[in-house]
Amino acid sequence: MPRLLQPTVPQQQPEWPDPERLDEVRRTLEASLPIVVPRESDLLKRRLAAVAEGRALLLQGGDCAERLHTSLDDVERRIDTLSRMASLLSESFLLPVVVVGRLAGQYAKPRSSAYETRDGVTLPSYRGDSVNGPEFTAAARTADPYRMLRAHQAAAATMNMVRALVGHRAGSPDTHVPEEMFVSHEALLLDHETPLTRVDPRTGRTYAGTGHLLWAGERTRDPDGAHIAFLAGVANPVAVKLGPAAEPDELLALVERLDPDQEPGRLTFVVRMGAGAVRERLPLLVEKVAASGARVGWVCDPMHGNTYTAPTGHKTRAFDDVLDEITGFFEVHHALGTHPGGIHLEMTGQDVTECVGAAGVGHEDLPRRYESSCDPRLNRGQSVELARRVAGLAAGRSAGAGAWR
Numbered sequence: 001m002p003r004l005l006q007p008t009v010p011q012q013q014p015e016w017p018d019p020e021r022l023d024e025v026r027r028t029l030e031a032s033l034p035i036v037v038p039r040e041s042d043l044l045k046r047r048l049a050a051v052a053e054g055r056a057l058l059l060q061g062g063d064c065a066e067r068l069h070t071s072l073d074d075v076e077r078r079i080d081t082l083s084r085m086a087s088l089l090s091e092s093f094l095l096p097v098v099v100v101g102r103l104a105g106q107y108a109k110p111r112s113s114a115y116e117t118r119d120g121v122t123l124p125s126y127r128g129d130s131v132n133g134p135e136f137t138a139a140a141r142t143a144d145p146y147r148m149l150r151a152h153q154a155a156a157a158t159m160n161m162v163r164a165l166v167g168h169r170a171g172s173p174d175t176h177v178p179e180e181m182f183v184s185h186e187a188l189l190l191d192h193e194t195p196l197t198r199v200d201p202r203t204g205r206t207y208a209g210t211g212h213l214l215w216a217g218e219r220t221r222d223p224d225g226a227h228i229a230f231l232a233g234v235a236n237p238v239a240v241k242l243g244p245a246a247e248p249d250e251l252l253a254l255v256e257r258l259d260p261d262q263e264p265g266r267l268t269f270v271v272r273m274g275a276g277a278v279r280e281r282l283p284l285l286v287e288k289v290a291a292s293g294a295r296v297g298w299v300c301d302p303m304h305g306n307t308y309t310a311p312t313g314h315k316t317r318a319f320d321d322v323l324d325e326i327t328g329f330f331e332v333h334h335a336l337g338t339h340p341g342g343i344h345l346e347m348t349g350q351d352v353t354e355c356v357g358a359a360g361v362g363h364e365d366l367p368r369r370y371e372s373s374c375d376p377r378l379n380r381g382q383s384v385e386l387a388r389r390v391a392g393l394a395a396g397r398s399a400g401a402g403a404w405r
C-alpha cells in the first residue's frame, strides 16, 4: 500500500496557548520592517562562496541563546573579541576572514527534552527568550507569542549597534572592529521567521528578513521537514548543522533541496560531531558531497558535540576537547585535499566561567560567573586563546598529511 503523505508537523515548536494572540503577533511581524535587506544577504553569499572555494575562512560566533536585555558593552565586547580572533586567523592563514555573529536574532532554542523536572516539579523547558523565560516558574515557562515582538525589537536594536560600531572606529581608540560583519541565527521558530520573509522587488525572490545567514539545527535538519522547506524557499545563504549520526544520503538530499543549482556560498555544512567522532565520521561525508559535484562550505562547530555535566551540575565544555575537534576537522580536510572553511563557536566577550580548561577556569569556578541561559560559552580569554591555537594549525598547511597536529 502506498504511504499516505502526512502534512509535516514542524519539529521543536512551542505550544502557544492562545491562537488569537499568535495571529495578532504574526500580523504585527508581517507589517514590521525586517532586520536585514537582500543586498546584504547576497553580499554574504559571495563571501561564503570564497569560503566554499578555499579562498577565505568563516568565523561565526556568539551566544547560544541571546537575551532580550543586553548592554552596549556586551555587544561591543563580542564584536571586539570576534575581531581580534579574525585578525589572528587571517594573519596566520593568509586568507580573508568572513565574520558572522550569532547575533541580533538568536533567541529560540531547540531542546533535547520538552519538559524539565526539578524537585518533583515538571515545567516546559526554556526555549529561548522569544518563546518563554528561563526562570523555573510556571508563569515564566509558559510560551507567550508577544515575546516574538520583543525579540524582533531586541534584534533591531542589536543590529543598530552592529551597524553603528562595525566599519567605524567608534568606541575607544584601541577597540578592534571588523570592516564588515554579518548576523545569523538558527531559523527555528517558524511563527517568527515566516512573517518576516520579504520579496525583493528587484528580483522577485523571497528572502528571510531576520538575518543574513540562517541555519537548520541538528534536531530540525530532516530533508523532508518544515525547517528545510522554509530554508529552501529563501534566497539567503543557509547552513545545516550535522551531528555524528548524519549519513551521506541525508547530505545529498539536503544539497538537492537547498542548493539544487550547486551555487557556491548558498550552502554551508556545520559539522558538530564531537572530538571523539569527527576523524572517523567526517571523511565519508566530505567525499560523498564532493563526488556529487556540490560546492558547499565546511565549517566546524566544536561546541555541541563536546558538552558534559560538571560535578557542580553545570553544563560545560572543555577547551582541550574544543581544540581537539577543530584539529580533527582540519586533519580530515587536509588528508582529503578539501578546504577546512572555518569555525562556529558559542562565545562571548565577557569574562564568564562557563567552559573549563583555559583562562584559569576549572570546574570549581563554574558557579562564580555562569550566565548563559542555555549552553556554555567560551569567555573572552578562552576565545582569543582558541583563535591563537587554531592560527597555529596554519603552520602545518603545506607540510604533508597529518601535519595539522
Ligand SMILES: O=C[C@H](O)[C@H](O)COP(=O)(O)O
Binding pocket: 064, 109, 110, 111, 112, 113, 304, 374, 375
Ligand atoms: O543550543 C543548543 C541546544 O538548545 C542545546 O544544546 C540543547 O541542550 P539540552 O540538551 O539541554 O536541551
Ligand SMILES: C=C(OP(=O)(O)O)C(=O)O
Binding pocket: 064, 110, 186, 216, 217, 218, 219, 241, 242, 272, 304, 375
Ligand atoms: C542548537 C544548536 O546546535 P545544534 O543544532 O548543532 O545542536 C546551537 O547552535 O545552539
Ligand SMILES: [Mn+2]
Binding pocket: 064, 065, 304, 346, 374, 375
Ligand atoms: Mn547551543
